[in-house]
Amino acid sequence: MIERSIAIFFDREEVSTMEKIRSIYDPLFEKIPPHITLVFPFESSLSTEECITHLKESLFGSTPFKLTLNETMVADDGCLYVLIDFGKSEVEQLHDRLYSGILSRYQSDGHVYVPHVTIGRFADRQKAVAVQKTIGQQIPTMKLAVQSIIVELIKEDEHSKIEYVHDFDSDS
Incomplete structure (x- = not known):
């Protein structure tokens, strides 16, 4: 079994x-x-080729877009997020399109998708709330361009290895 995820990576x-x-x-x-x-x-026995084909079919016609990150939020599990403001609906659409077909069985029914970048992980929510208050306005509004989607392999030591990059400009 191979563990993978699909994400938007930032420099x-x-x-x-x-x-x-x-x-x-x-x-x-x-x-x-x-x-x-x-x-x-998710862990699966899907081949690289199956994942790439699914990605290309799911994202056909998608184009680069811009998004804005700014506000922070503490999740119930103690993670500290920076939320997407502008571009949120585009990210949600990508999420929904990717969780179709061969990946539909890996979608959790117990969670509501909140597009975000995780900036902290804490053992308890109270610690995350304290850090959120401490960092206050340190997080500037960030305007970023999304031009590709990454399929990553998650190695046993939790390090990420890029398996495939899907550029929106190349739907072939």
Whole structure:
């Protein structure tokens, strides 16, 4: 079985202020770049080719778009998020399209999708709320361009390895 996820990756330099915070509070900082998860980690025996075909079919006609990250939120599980403002509906549509066909069985029925970038992970929610108050206005509004989607392999040590990059400009 192979563990994968599908996400939008950002260049660390594009989101440097957010990455400074993430380097302190997110234990996955060294293992995966800043990202918005579209398909959460799943284990399967799907081949690389099957995943790529599904991605191309699901995203056919998608075009690059812009999004804005700004507001923070603490999730029930103690994660600290930076939320998407502008571009949220585009991200939600990508999420829904990708969880069709061969990936539909991996979608959780128990969660509502909240597009975000995780900047901290805490053992309890109260600690996350305290950090959220501490960082206050340190997170500037970030305007970013989304031009590709990444299929990543998640190795046993939780490090991310890019398996495939789907550029929106190349639907072939």
